[in-house]
Amino acid sequence: MKQSQLFTRTVKELPKDEASYNAQALIRAGFVDKSAAGVYSFLPLGWKVINKIKEIICEEMVAIGGQEINMPSLAPRENWQATGRWDTLDVLFKTSGSDEKEYALNPTHEEVVTPLAKKFINSYRELPMAVFQIQNKFRNEKRAKSGLLRGREFLMKDLYSFHADQTDLDDYYEKAIVAYNNIFYRFGLGDRTYLTYASGGSFAKYSHEFQTLIEAGEDIIYVCDDCKMAVNKEIIADQDTCPKCGRKDLREEKATEAGNIFKLGTKYSEPFDLKYQDKNGEKKTVIMGCYGLGLSRSMAAIVEVCHDEKGIIWPESVAPFKVHLLSLNENETATKVYQDLLSAKIEVLYDDRDLSAGEKFADADLIGCPYRLVISKKSIQAGGFELKKRSEKDSEIITPETIVSKLS
RNA sequence: CGGGGUGUGGCCCAGUUGGUCUAAGGCGUCUGGUUUGGGACCAGAAGAUCGAGAGUUCGAAUCUCUCCACCCCGACCA
Numbered sequence: 072m073k074q075s076q077l078f079t080r081t082v083k084e085l086p087k088d089e090a091s092y093n094a095q096a097l098i099r100a101g102f103v104d105k106s107a108a109g110v111y112s113f114l115p116l117g118w119k120v121i122n123k124i125k126e127i128i129c130e131e132m133v134a135i136g137g138q139e140i141n142m143p144s145l146a147p148r149e150n151w152q153a154t155g156r157w158d159t160l161d162v163l164f165k166t167s168g169s170d171e172k173e174y175a176l177n178p179t180h181e182e183v184v185t186p187l188a189k190k191f192i193n194s195y196r197e198l199p200m201a202v203f204q205i206q207n208k209f210r211n212e213k214r215a216k217s218g219l220l221r222g223r224e225f226l227m228k229d230l231y232s233f234h235a236d237q238t239d240l241d242d243y244y245e246k247a248i249v250a251y252n253n254i255f256y257r258f259g260l261g262d263r264t265y266l267t268y269a270s271g272g273s274f275a276k277y278s279h280e281f282q283t284l285i286e287a288g289e290d291i292i293y294v295c296d297d298c299k300m301a302v303n304k305e306i307i308a309d310q311d312t313c314p315k316c317g318r319k320d321l322r323e324e325k326a327t328e329a330g331n332i333f334k335l336g337t338k339y340s341e342p343f344d345l346k347y348q349d350k351n352g353e354k355k356t357v358i359m360g361c362y363g364l365g366l367s368r369s370m371a372a373i374v375e376v377c378h379d380e381k382g383i384i385w386p387e388s389v390a391p392f393k394v395h396l397l398s399l400n401e402n403e404t405a406t407k408v409y410q411d412l413l414s415a416k417i418e419v420l421y422d423d424r425d426l427s428a429g430e431k432f433a434d435a436d437l438i439g440c441p442y443r444l445v446i447s448k449k450s451i452q453a454g455g456f457e458l459k460k461r462s463e464k465d466s467e468i469i470t471p472e473t474i475v476s477k478l479s
Numbered sequence: 480c481g482g483g484g485u486g487u488g489g490c491c492c493a494g495u496u497g498g499u500c501u502a503a504g505g506c507g508u509c510u511g512g513u514u515u516g517g518g519a520c521c522a523g524a525a526g527a528u529c530g531a532g533a534g535u536u537c538g539a540a541u542c543u544c545u546c547c548a549c550c551c552c553g554a555c556c557a
Contacts, residue, residue: 080507081508082489082490082491082506083490083491083506083518084491084492084505084506085489085491086490086491087485087490087491087492087550088485088548088549088550089549089550090550090551096534105549107548108548108549156557157554161555161556162555162556162557173487178557181557188522200529202499210556210557212493212556213480213554213555213556214480214551214553214554214555216550216551219546221556275501278557292555297489322553329557330501331557333557362557363557388548399515399516400515419529425515426514426515426518427514427515427516427517427518427519428515428517428518429515429518430517430518431516431517431518432516432517433517433518434496434518435516445516447515447516448515448516449516450516457516
């Protein structure tokens with residue numbers, strides 16, 4: 072992508088209506104735009120990051136047998152009345168049409184996926200089954216806050232699993248934990264994301280959250296350094312003791328809930344009468360699990376963690392571009408390098424604009440691509456191009472011949 | 480939902496004891512020129528129903544009332 076043609080431009084001043092770092096940085100660098108409290112557009116750079124995040128999540132969900140689908144954002148009122156949540160879930164956005172045509176904007180999809188599964192699951196032979204989707208969720212939060220960390224419309228992955236019995240759900244749940252760990256590791260958040268005991272679903276004592284340690288987080292968790300696990304403050308009775316190993320001196324940390332997994336049991340299969348026939352021809356209620364993971368929230372968490380005073384430092388796995396190529400009045404040479412990198416399928420943002428060097432450097436730091444490649448008189452005199460990692464101080468001069476292999 | 484704060488060109492803001500405000504400045508944008516290793520400079524230009532509505536007044540960005548939006552703290556958060 073040539074930066075001269077990029078839809079967005081960076082801005083110098085902090086947006087006055089954002090106090091959280093993630094929103095300030097993402098807006099200044101042109102990744103997102105806010106249209107209302109807790110409601111954001113993803114712009115070309117931001118959407119590229121989301122797509123990287125998507126890809127990682129999809130791979131890991133497919134690896135545990137998830138099949139990707141896409142369910143509607145609108146659900147008829149009856150679905151939500153069937154589970155009683157039409158009246159009890161206060162974050163539910165409801166359309167205000169005529170009485171017989173009311174809909175909810177889905178904040179989660181049990182009320183959609185369960186009747187859907189009923190159409191296809193009949194036999195024990197079809198179990199277990201798992202489907203997932205990535206789409207916008209709507210929650211009418213009393214107070215949206217912290218930029219992309221808590222929005223009213225946000226991107227989430229939700230997977231639902233269907234099982235013949237509790238043991239099978241338990242096994243699958245463990246696999247999901249492994250998949251989630253892989254995902255956060257690949258986001259570059261592995262070392263600061265903890266499997267966390269949280270208040271349970273209806274059939275389990277606990278649910279589990281994946282809490283990422285960030286200063287801006289709204290949750291307080293207690294980390295056990297022996298178990299590499301944590302406990303959410305909301306459930307812990309004795310704040311000094313790990314429920315798993317009994318360790319006493321837990322570390323209090325601020326964190327954000329990037330994922331949450333639940334053993335639903337029959338909470339939703341019962342009201343929708345989701346049953347299967349077992350080997351003996353007996354009808355039994357399907358056991359369910361659900362597994363959520365916020366994409367936009369994860370993106371915000373990454374930004375909260377990966378930055379310095381100049382801007383974002385994207386982990387390579389989710390960076391909008393791998394390389395930011397800066398031409399300092401050497402567009403002829405730079406354009407050739409740009410073409411070479413494109414041919415080698417290296418993702419590159421090419422700053423071909425007619426601007427001062429300082430402005431280009433500042434933009435590159437703000438946008439935060441992992442590698443910065445500078446082509447200038449100075450670099451050419453030194454024997455090639457200057458390559459610098461965003462995360463490091465020092466640069467090296469590399470020769471034109473080695474550039475593609477170096478960045479592949 | 481309770482408390483606090485803010486609202487002025489695309490962005491950041493000055494101006495708020497009512498009166499050359501016919502709304503200042505910076506950033507950005509456009510035109511021309513000079514520049515080019517850390518947001519460089521000169522000259523010119525476009526761009527604003529001062530959040531909305533009602534009111535007080537000879538006169539309102541400025542005072543009063545109502546509403547709206549956004550931010551922060553708290554409560555809430557399958």
